[in-house]
Amino acid sequence: MSYLKEKEREVENILKELGYEMDVQILPSSKKELGDFQINTAMQLAKIYHKNPFDIATEIIEKLGNDFEKVNIARPGFINFTFNSNSLINYFNEVKTDFSKLIDKQDEKTIILDYGGANAAKALHVGHMRSANIGEALNRLCKILGIHTISDVHLGDLGRQAGMLISEIKLREPSLAFFDPNYQGEYPKVSYTPKNLGEMYVAANIAASNDPKRMDEVRNITALIDKGDKRYLALWKQLVDISSTSIKQVYDRLNCKFDLWEGELDSFKDVPKMLEVLKPYLYESNGAMVMDVKFESDTKEMPPLIVIKQDGATIYATRDLATIYSRMKRFNPNEIWYVVDSRQSLYFEQIFRASYKSKLVKEDTKLYHLGFGTINGRDGKPYKTRDGGVMELSSLISLIKEVIEPKIKEEITGSEREDIAEKLTIATLKYADLMSNRMTDYIFDEVKFSSFDGKTGPYLLYTGVRLKSILSKVEKKDYQISDISNIEVKNILLKLLELSKVLNRSYLEKSLNYITDFLFELCSLFNKFYNNNSVLKEKNEDIKNSYIALLELVYQVLANLLNVLAIDMVDRM
Ligand code: ARG
Numbered sequence: 001m002s003y004l005k006e007k008e009r010e011v012e013n014i015l016k017e018l019g020y021e022m023d024v025q026i027l028p029s030s031k032k033e034l035g036d037f038q039i040n041t042a043m044q045l046a047k048i049y050h051k052n053p054f055d056i057a058t059e060i061i062e063k064l065g066n067d068f069e070k071v072n073i074a075r076p077g078f079i080n081f082t083f084n085s086n087s088l089i090n091y092f093n094e095v096k097t098d099f100s101k102l103i104d105k106q107d108e109k110t111i112i113l114d115y116g117g118a119n120a121a122k123a124l125h126v127g128h129m130r131s132a133n134i135g136e137a138l139n140r141l142c143k144i145l146g147i148h149t150i151s152d153v154h155l156g157d158l159g160r161q162a163g164m165l166i167s168e169i170k171l172r173e174p175s176l177a178f179f180d181p182n183y184q185g186e187y188p189k190v191s192y193t194p195k196n197l198g199e200m201y202v203a204a205n206i207a208a209s210n211d212p213k214r215m216d217e218v219r220n221i222t223a224l225i226d227k228g229d230k231r232y233l234a235l236w237k238q239l240v241d242i243s244s245t246s247i248k249q250v251y252d253r254l255n256c257k258f259d260l261w262e263g264e265l266d267s268f269k270d271v272p273k274m275l276e277v278l279k280p281y282l283y284e285s286n287g288a289m290v291m292d293v294k295f296e297s298d299t300k301e302m303p304p305l306i307v308i309k310q311d312g313a314t315i316y317a318t319r320d321l322a323t324i325y326s327r328m329k330r331f332n333p334n335e336i337w338y339v340v341d342s343r344q345s346l347y348f349e350q351i352f353r354a355s356y357k358s359k360l361v362k363e364d365t366k367l368y369h370l371g372f373g374t375i376n377g378r379d380g381k382p383y384k385t386r387d388g389g390v391m392e393l394s395s396l397i398s399l400i401k402e403v404i405e406p407k408i409k410e411e412i413t414g415s416e417r418e419d420i421a422e423k424l425t426i427a428t429l430k431y432a433d434l435m436s437n438r439m440t441d442y443i444f445d446e447v448k449f450s451s452f453d454g455k456t457g458p459y460l461l462y463t464g465v466r467l468k469s470i471l472s473k474v475e476k477k478d479y480q481i482s483d484i485s486n487i488e489v490k491n492i493l494l495k496l497l498e499l500s501k502v503l504n505r506s507y508l509e510k511s512l513n514y515i516t517d518f519l520f521e522l523c524s525l526f527n528k529f530y531n532n533n534s535v536l537k538e539k540n541e542d543i544k545n546s547y548i549a550l551l552e553l554v555y556q557v558l559a560n561l562l563n564v565l566a567i568d569m570v571d572r573m
Helices: 003-017 041-049 053-063 085-097 126-144 160-172 194-210 212-226 230-253 265-281 316-331 342-357 393-407 414-435 457-472 487-497 499-509 513-532 541-564
Strands: 037-039 068-074 078-083 110-114 148-152 282-285 288-291 305-308 335-339 366-370
Touching: 003 041, 003 053, 003 499, 041 053, 041 078, 053 068, 053 078, 078 085, 085 487, 085 541, 110 126, 110 316, 126 148, 126 335, 126 393, 126 414, 126 499, 126 541, 160 194, 160 212, 160 230, 194 212, 194 230, 212 230, 230 393, 265 282, 265 305, 265 316, 265 342, 305 316, 305 342, 316 342, 342 366, 393 414, 414 457, 414 513, 457 513, 457 541, 487 499, 487 513, 487 541, 499 513, 513 541
Parallel strands: 110 148, 110 335, 335 366
Antiparallel strands: 037 078, 068 078, 282 288, 288 305
């Protein structure tokens, strides 16, 4: 249990003894001259129990144990205090050997996280990066809070792009077995590269938008795949695999690790079973099968959800519903989180309502759409390339790398330089992407975000380099914190006390900005300490050892939190 939680429990027990019932929060004090922390519970209790808050505060402080020092009450009933230094020192030395003492876990449960969502045979764009960065970090956050998670990329592997590509291949290589309706044998292996697919997709797109006949063919092929046409499905699955290798490479660069690499095609087998569950609620409308998902209390428009199209084909929604069916059957999760662009919020609202209404999920299964804002350019509009096109993720990565690379020390060369440039680039992107509240749009400023100073990924990595460099110069032994009389040391430890709340708040609000803020504050406090104190040259051996122990602790926290954000550290830069 974290130190603050333990102390909060202590105070809660005191309240019980006094005949009150209330959760207690220990907060950093807003008036530091009165103490490091404050408790505001007396005011809340006063309202409920119709008493004077000062009297309640007085009753409480009479029972506080020895770990609470310099206790005082400020009117109307704020309890201010400071923790006993030895008690803090003991706690942090325990943390050094058992990191879990720093973090309060959540109740055990299983959460499926659906993020990534790249589309096969199409380039990832910057929106996919947000889903990947936020989703991966939430996944790792859940894990350190003791939650069992299953991550699924939910690849968009069926759509118009299938028809586009196959129509183009048909044009270029009409003699391939896939295009012979009478072909009986095994289908050949095609040998395109992801780059070929990209080029063919562009060509097909241009042709189809200028030629209605070609567009009909594209639609026709897409529909045939949906119906399970053996020839086209065999070809398309190969194309999906080819494209997946390059999609995987991008996710690897972003440190995204998916437990399940499944997609819309994988849900096909579950469509009939899902429809069986939805059947009592489906009705025909203009030839399509739809479901009402309106509530009487709705104030906004809530159109019926189309489950099967007029031509009998499945759509995005069909596949999501079938996927929910499969996830419930296989994993019986307590929650499913969808980290997908906010623009899909109406869609997810419909899907969720349909799932609860038809009992595709249990009453207490929690389905969340975790939307996110867009990444804008300096003009406030969605981030575009210089010539106004959609910004592909790989172009954005290259752009940042160009800004970062020249900043790395000259003496670092070759593959090490390349590796460091890559890590700094990803750190820049991730930190920028996670630091604003999930729902807000933000302006992408490559110069500001890649700075080695300020609220940036590189600043955190730089702090890590500094810590590591000092620690590499000291003899290996079991260092203990023994002295926190230095205010800069104490401030670091007080910040660390907040960590558990920061993590749990991030989890509850499903937004990583509390963690990015915490990291920045921690690094700033450490750098301030470092600039004003010399660790290695400290004459007093006890103080020096205590400093080293503190540095080890800060490094450990930094490493663990960067790992939650899926940011890799570097040894120099
Ligand atoms: N492929 C979709 C897109 O690019 C995102 C998929 C999100 N996940 C889901 N289960 N619908 O918009």
